[in-house]
Amino acid sequence: MLDQLICKLSANIFDVLQVINNNAKGIAFIIGDNNKFIGVLTDGDIRRVLLEGNDLNTPIKGIVNKHCTVANDGESFHEMLAKTNEKVNILPIVDVNNILVDFFQYQNNVYVPVASPNLRGNEFKYLVDAFLSTWISSSGKYIGQFEEKFSSYCECQHGVAVSNGTVAIHLALITLGIGTGDEVIIPDLTFAATINAVLHAGATPVIVDVDIDSWCIDPLEIEKAISPKTKAIIPVHLYGQSCDMESIMKIASKNKLFVIEDCAEAHGAEYKGKKVGSFGDISTFSFFANKIITTGEGGMCVTNSKELSDKMCVLRDHGMSKTRKYWHTAVGYNYRMTNLQAAIGVAQLERIDEILTYRRQIENDYRSFLSTFPFIKFQKNIEDRHRVTWLVSAILETNKRDELIIRLKDENIDARPFFFPLGEMDIYKEFLFSNQNSQKLSIQGINFPTSEKLSSSVKERILEIFNKL
Ligand SMILES: Cc1ncc(COP(=O)(O)O)c(C=O)c1O
Known part of the structure; x- marks a missing residue:
């Protein structure tokens, strides 16, 4: 947040207005070339100098308020609080060398949401590009790009973008032929989407305990819960932690079970140097706004099987043949992602490491x-x-x-x-x-x-x- 408050002394009024506009705090901290703190400019200061006849190109050098209240690094919360008043509720904090190191703002009503998307890269640019292209539904260049780039980020060969992370799990289940009479083992500690998708597929969930250290599904409990009806396991990489994929894959292969990794909360996590999502037959992701990267609403299935990927593409699009328009080979769904969402996704993916x-x-x-x-x-x-x-x-x-x-x-x-x-x-x-x-x-x-x-x-x-x- 401090970055969003800073403006260089070499800037002009337009630049400083942009900073104030972006940080929505009504103030910019001005620093010199050597990063030394110089002073502040508030939206009120700018208004005054514009009324005096200056324009947006006026350099800020001559108008910076150098006599502002500052807090010193190391001062206690109460000392800083004592320096604020009705007019001054945000203070720059400087160190002994007068370098700006932080800021202090006491507003006990500032809402801190549990998560909020970081959209500070090319998200808006690509979104506008997709918008102006008029390809705002599920065709358009960003869909393919997002599928290719995200699946490759997950070390998988194919990606099928869908409308959210819940339908991604449902699509994975039906593509693997899982339905009525089949049992699917899932962890007890997960968001309800995991179990709802199993129920929507007509299969029977079998809820097992999690490991006390990793909080993820316990492989020993999976083994105990296997019955002749078991068809699949859905390990959920909970709160960013990877499941014990080695044990799970061994159990799956010994018992001929499918594995669908639910990676909704763990984009980029790894197990033994391999990305989560690259172990299962199909793995699913969510791009809801509180997720590590987002497309607003959105999801993706990734897989290394071309056959499964092709089948998912057909089922996602009403079961319509890819070679014969309006010829339906399955009772499918509309689970498509829009080009607008994918445009945001491509920009998010560019910065996933930074995020x-x-x-x-x-x-x-x-x-x-x-x-x-x-x-x-x-x-x-x-x-x-x-x-x-x-x-x-x-x-x-x-x-x-x-x-x-x-x-x-x-x-x-x-x-x-x-x-x-x-x-x-x-x-x-x-x-x-x-x-x-x-x-x-x-x-x-x-x-x-x-x-x-x-x-x-x-x-x-x-x-x-x-x-x-
Ligand atoms: C573990 C888990 N699975 C699936 C989902 C479903 O994703 P979506 O909200 O995109 O449908 C979520 C989302 O919160 C989740 O946390």
Whole structure:
């Protein structure tokens, strides 16, 4: 966020207005060539100089307010707060060399959403390009590009873009011929889309427990739950953590089961150096707005099988033959993604590494500023698994998880509890096989916001709540 507040002294009024417009905070911090802090310009300052007869090309050098209030790095929250008033609610923080290092803003009503899309690259440009091309439905150059680039990012040969991550799982199931009379093993701790897709396919879900360390489906429980009717396993890479894919693939091959990886929450995660999504017969992704990369709504199935990919393309498009228009070879669906969504997806993918790094920095920040509270245990890093940060996830070894979430909500900070165990809900409980660990995790688990880097004032608000607990 600090980056969005900075403007160079060499800029003109137009440049500074753009900065103020983008950061929506009504202020820009002006720095010199040597990155030294010079002063500030507010939207009010600009309005005044424009009324005095200057225009947008006027250099800001002569108009910077150098007599603004600054906070010094190392000052306490309360010292900084004391420097604010009704007019000055945002302060630059400088170090001993007068280098701008952070900013302070205390507004206890600033809403911190649990997640928000990072659309600061070519998203808008490609979206407008797709719009102007008039290919706004499911034909157009961005669909193919997104399928090719995303599947190759996942180390797979084929990608089939669809309208969301739930239908991606459904499409994978029906493409593999799974339906009535078949059993599909799924974890107890996941978003309901996983089980709903199985039920929509007409198959019977078998809900098994998760591993207490990784929070992902427990291979030992999978083995116990296999019956003659079992056709597939859906491992869910939960909260950015990869499942134990070696054990799962061994069980699948021994028992001739299909594997559909649900990677909705783990774009870019790896198991033993291989990307999640590259293990299963078909793997599915979601691009909902809270996901690591987004297309608004959207999803994709990836696979290494041309046959499965071709079949998915037909089923996604009403079961219509690819060589004979309006000739239908299957009772299909309209699961297509639009070119507008894919345009955003292509731009998101260009910056996926940057986005993952940004999210990891946010997680590291939480780990460090909450490190003095021994009752919070952040998600584990497990040998051979490269975890990604989706939401910052942790277990609270207290019975105060719900109280914490309420207190954070009172401060307008949108933390979330873990998913409920599926087997606890009336509509799913008949499918429960085992759920000891997931019950425990579900009660204690919390997801903190990864929407923005935390400003010092938001951290202070969180710290105060933790201290009260
Ligand atoms: C594990 C999991 N699977 C599937 C989905 C479904 O994705 P979508 O919301 O795009 O349908 C989600 C989305 O939240 C998810 O978290």
